[in-house]
Amino acid sequence: MKPSDIAGIAADVRLRIQESLDPQFIVDGECHFEHGLGALEFGDVVLAKRFFAEAAPMLGAQLSLPIPTVIPDHMDGVPPRQRPLTDRLTRSEWHGHLALCYWFLENRHDVESYRMVAEEMDRFLVQKEEESATRSSNWREWFVRQFVAAGDYTRLLKWMPDAPSLKKHQSGPTKMGWLLARHHLHGELTAAELGLAWKRFLDKNVPDWIERGRLLDLAVWMKVRYWDGESAKPDPYDAFLSFWNHLPGIERPPIVR
DSSP: HHHHHHHHHHHHHHHHHHHHTTTTOOOHHHHHHHHHHHHHTTBHHHHHHHHHHHHHHHHHHHHOOOOEEEEOOOOOOOOOEEEEOOOSSHHHHHHHHHHHHHHHHSSOHHHHHHHHHHHHHHHHHHHHHTTTGSSSHHHHHHHHHHHHHTOOHHHHHHHOSSSOGGGGGSSSSHHHHHHHHHHHHHHOSSSSHHHHHHHHHHHHHHHHHHHTOHHHHHHHHHHHIIIOOOSSSOHHHHHHHHHGGTTTTOOOOOOOO
């Protein structure tokens, strides 16, 4: 990834963030959360805190809705449309967004929200089992991320008991999640082996997540790597911004606090 690529992505994110501040754009908690990550990606901690603080109560309200239901969705000035909430996948994601909001705002691991992240994902997979959802690499990467975020490695191995076999997964999230599960539950890696696995994994995947705008993946894995295992918990914003360690040759933006 070239510096010009980063600059282009930054300009696009800043434009979308500024648009969302316009009163005519009514957005839900998920959008506020995503804009918070977008602001933080380029070092604006002040704006990120504003979005996370606004996102948390919105997400809580959305999660209080029964299943199935619909919520109004106003985006880009188009008339309201109804978005059906027909499965557990969306709720697992929203619980994860809420947990990350509390992480950024209060420097804590929200145990209850992460419990629901894992439970809702597990229920979703049970519902989808007949559709062979767990044999899809896309679904597998999704549920691995959710179970890793929640620290529920028992459920991760329940749905993926064997190591990913496809070559493309060998340095991807599915393999890293499986290694973490085996390590946490069975102590299969030394500290040096685990550190090397983390470095290889993040060096390969962080540039891809940035280029593709996959900031949720970035936030989850940065928290797991640079915060979850630390006895003295670092500032969550510093933990997130550690992704710059895996973008050699790219100048970091100034941090606004």
